[in-house]
Amino acid sequence: MTDRGQAPVAELHGVGPQVASRLKALGITCELDLLFHRPLRYEDRTRIVPLGRVRPETRVQVEGRVVHQEVVQRRRRMLLVTLADDTGQLTLRFFRFFPSQLRMYREGNRVRCFGDVRFGPQGFEMAHPQAQVLGKGEPPPLPKHLTAIYPVTQGLAQATLAKIIDAAVDRLLDGEIRLADPLGSSESPPLQEALRIIHRPGPEENLDALIDGHHPAVQRLATEELLAHHLALTRLNQARARQRAYALKPDEALQEKLLGVVGFEPTGAQRRVVGEIMEDLGAERPMRRLLQGDVGSGKTLVAAFALLAAAASGRQAAIVAPTEILAEQHYRTLSQWLEPLGIEPVWLAGKVKGKARREALARLAGEASIAIGTHALFQEGVEFRDLALIVVDEQHRFGVHQRLALAAKGSEGVRSPHQLVMTATPIPRTLAMTAYAGLDISVIDELPPGRKPVTTVVLSQGRREEIVERLRRALGEGRQAYWVCPLIEESDVLEAQAAETTAEELSAALPEFSVGLIHGRMKPADKQAVMDAFASGKTALLVATTVIEVGVDVPNASLMMIENAERLGLSQLHQLRGRVGRGSEQAACVLIYKPPLGETARKRLETMRETTDGFVIAERDLELRGPGEVLGTRQTGMLRFRVADLARDADLLEPVKSLAESLDVAGADVVIERWLGGAEQFVDV
Template identity: 50%
Template sequence: MLRDQVGGQGEIEIAQSERALHALEGRTDPFQVRRQNCPMPTTQAESAPQKALRKMGLTRDIDLALHIPLRYEDETRIVKLKDARDGDTVQIEAAVTDCEVQYRGRRQLVVTVDDGTDTCVLRFFTFYPSQQKSLAVGTKLRIRGELKGGFLGFQMVHPSWKPAGGELATALTPVYSTVAGLPQAYLRKAVASGLARAELGDTIPPDVPKRPHWTLKEALHFLHHPTPDVSMATLEDRSHPAWQRLKAEELLAQQLSQLQSKRARDKLKAPRLKAKKGGLHEQLLAALPFSLTAAQRRVSEEIARDVARDVPMHRLLQGDVGSGKTIVAALAAAVAIDAGWQCALMAPTEILAEQHFRKLIGWLEPLLAPRGQRVAWLTGSQRKKERGEMLALIASGEAALVVGTHAVIQEQVQFAKLGLAVIDEQHRFGVEQRLALRGKMLEPGHEPHMLMMSATPIPRTLAMSYYADLDVSTIDELPPGRTPVVTKLVADSRRDEIVERIRAQVAEGRQVYWVCPLIEESEALDLTNATATHEQLSEALPGVMVGLLHSRMPVPEKKAVMSLFVGGQMGVLVSTTVIEVGVDVPNASLMVIEHAERFGLSQLHQLRGRVGRGAAASACVLLYSTGDHGKLGDTAKARLKAMQETSDGFEIARRDLEIRGPGEFLGSRQSGAPLLRFADLMTDTHLLDWARQLAPVMLDRHPEYAERHIGRWLGGKSEYLKA
């Protein structure tokens, strides 16, 4: 059995892997003597590799079978050193001509081997005495590793090796993603065992059109052990028929589970929330100091139609930054309250929740007060007395609308009659949190209507897949009066010019944001932190109030800083990304984002949306650093270019999906939920279309196939898709 390459790992991790490997191969564990003196627990403890498998979610045979290799090693042939080149990963057979421990900066085992055509030096920075003995002069070895060619000849660092001779492999050797404590040798055996035991019968009905040619069993066996003649390009770009079968199955499982969840939800009951003529929502519309846009009216009508039915609404309201989603939510809340039910609005941060609270208090409190109702505020930072008062108001029903953070879903919060739940920036919440809010309606077989809001527009292909169980409403126009924001890319070397620009803006009575990615020094990232920037700007702008805001500040301090900035007394606010969403200061006309190359595209777009909210000309400066190499990476360059070229949130979202892929794009929507590990929504739309068409047919005509398919791919995780 080949020893696995361990170069680059920490010594403790290497030792753990070595011990696991020794145990797996039945060899003496060098730590065994020490352990014999320790009392053993009465029950058999889980081994480190078993814990690691569980940590990776590889608990079922099918999980192991679906753990596809990251890459492959070719152990099907022996290469002569004379035919090899620098950088090649090769397998050679050679005899040891020298073996010694050297001390060159650090202790290392240096072994010289000769295959008859050339020599190669093997270096081991971590090794056991038993290894040194096994590599004695004269020993013939089969060695595999990456060749590094230099002035003194070839060398390999921590290659894998075993005694020479024996049969060559007939298939490529898989290399799997793993974690500490789980060596490749153990994982290969575990996967092979799982693959042999897994039930891989066909779960796609035989009469399905465009049925994949390969069976799942054929596809998995091939992907774990491809034949040496396979085109590596088709494995790497996942266009091989084996990959196509796997991706088709994965997309089908997702579409089936989401459609199943939607149908199950459609059988539940929700309160009928019918808008009344001259009711609260019409009073609110009449009291507003602005008119709704056509898009706001359209989505409000879609929501009103949904909540008037006794089937739970499950709608995603998406709209670009500043498109006016909060007033749409307020109108939906007014309909619910008028029908005699409560509404809850949950936001991911206290700043965003407070922003909503201030707006909703202003709009709704004057209309609710004559009815003996009010808007309640609930966060984790509240004092015990205030919190108790709010809980009592919610339980009695006097609080018609409850606004807050995740505190809204805590166990002690009991609603009298929750009819509508609104979740803002829903992708920032985990699945369990969204399910907990829906569980606040206590009647069995009932759940509240659910409105989820997002300022990160979802591209159509992504919505079709990840949000197949949602109805989507889109606000596709901005309210009048929003000023276009000019976006400029500026190198960090021109920092002084930016400070002069800030001085001019503040002199005109405008306000400025300066956003930093870190709040304290990091050895890994040489970035100017928010605290240092705050000190520098305070010094450079005498007479200007410069504030500092970051996530580790106590809540009262955050509130005090935001109050000064919102009130206009503070000219410049230095902040981390806690101001990403929800901060609405129309007088702010300049946004400086430091180390913009470190931010994600949707995050940059959200931050840019904090300016341009008033009539003044506004700008967003993306201050970038090229680092030691003197140039930006391709990904960072693509992000900054996209920001400069467009301010359309949907185009930004499309490009973000291209750059980052769907998994990262969706954030914690997926927390605990099954990810698309194999399919790519940018290139596999034909498979997604196939899965979307097949899912309802399978549920209606072949329910037993559908259940087996969902069980195989999702196990117990399908519950999460109900969020």
């Protein structure tokens, strides 16, 4: 039982290297990927609407004869064309036009047009319709199905992509592409019919259901995709059951010393989670645990207990963070806690060069028990003596290949390191059930005593002067503040420029206070100097890009201003807000938006104002943005769902388990290969 349809797109007729590259950017590398590329919407070109029956705010196809053409001069030249049939007239308006269009719309020509109807100065009109001139004979036949409009990428025209997908659908329906259907009659409609409906729906189909994903044809594909993930996770867990790990035993005396150095009592939630982790580490089966804890809940202390267990057992542990700022924060905090216990962590990041790097590598291969660093710990040439535990912070920011590379450094035969992955981005239950089904989950659901919820207000950019005055009063009271300038476009250069301009403006507006600036294009040493000045209180206001989203802990900073807040997702806004409220002062977050607000942006800002509960925010984020964004799965090497939507399809998860039990090995192989291909090894790594 195998699929045909695995031919690389580069081998298909009409697909050259450039188009193949553009298709790859959409995740399309073989024929099957073309069939699984869902349309965004559909256009009805199956009928002609008489001109006398068109209505505004509709998108229709019309046909008529050109009865008038004129070029008018308003503020700019425009081409106006009057189209008529037996029932009425319609104006075609062109704000930009070429000589070829003057010929195309010559009086007497019959034309078929498709476009949006609106009410204009001369009655109903279409602006820049898609059109074709009809010859004197029979007009071309109308399509029997709706026309699919697909998601595209820069450099790939809609017409080009639609033609390539259309050819693949032809080959499917002609039997040239044969797809095994291991689910058979258990799911309706059958696979081939579901694909036909999705790409070529008849005019009678429920378009809203097709677009929002509730149509049986979409649900058929979503079921199979979720099934593929479930089967792959099951196999991965079966393989893990055969793996072995070193049992790591905690030293209670060392743990008590650690608490003495830290100087505060863990919360009940921290103690509970530490207990869960210690039980895992004490077994000879590798721990695979996800630690969720809202910003400021104390995940670092929990990680310290885990690291200490590895050191006390004579093994090695590594904690990895996605940015140098966060990694260095961990290094400083953990060094302060562990050095009094006689444990000196090794620091390794990209900026560690020359002699310092050679010494760090020698210690990792020798007597060191704890390593702290960035992705530099994944690199070739970094060898561990005995890596038994890996702690990955903000794990969704790492590509899967990177995490595999680090795990491989502690693997030998069936022996594998324990893994603890931590996130301050709460994962909604639906996502955790599927995307993290192979991990046990611990949640720190309690903030340290004395922490007050951050007050959040939403203000328009038009009140900027008022916001700056409020900031002046707060800084005058000895408080510190952040002013965040988020990504304006997909460009580090533009983001840095925006932050630099804002820093200059605020320095001019607040000359009595020291204003610092930090952004992603600065050298690591310069970033650290800026952060040190802010942490020590020398700088009152820190203007920053979203580089400060994670890992910055300055208790005296109690004000957070986020400019263009409507551009950010909920989880990112929540992370940024979590940088304040870490001291005893009542903290505030001001979300500054540029009107007018779109519906989604308005809902995001309302959610931020209504709640500080990370799990409520995560669920709302999932509803608004989808799982790909919440999990950070836009990274290279990470999985995406192509058809399934975990928020929409949560009710399919239970039936999928029953389906999995009914499949034989050959059927399971087909489903996994079809949807995951070579990515099976990356599911839940």
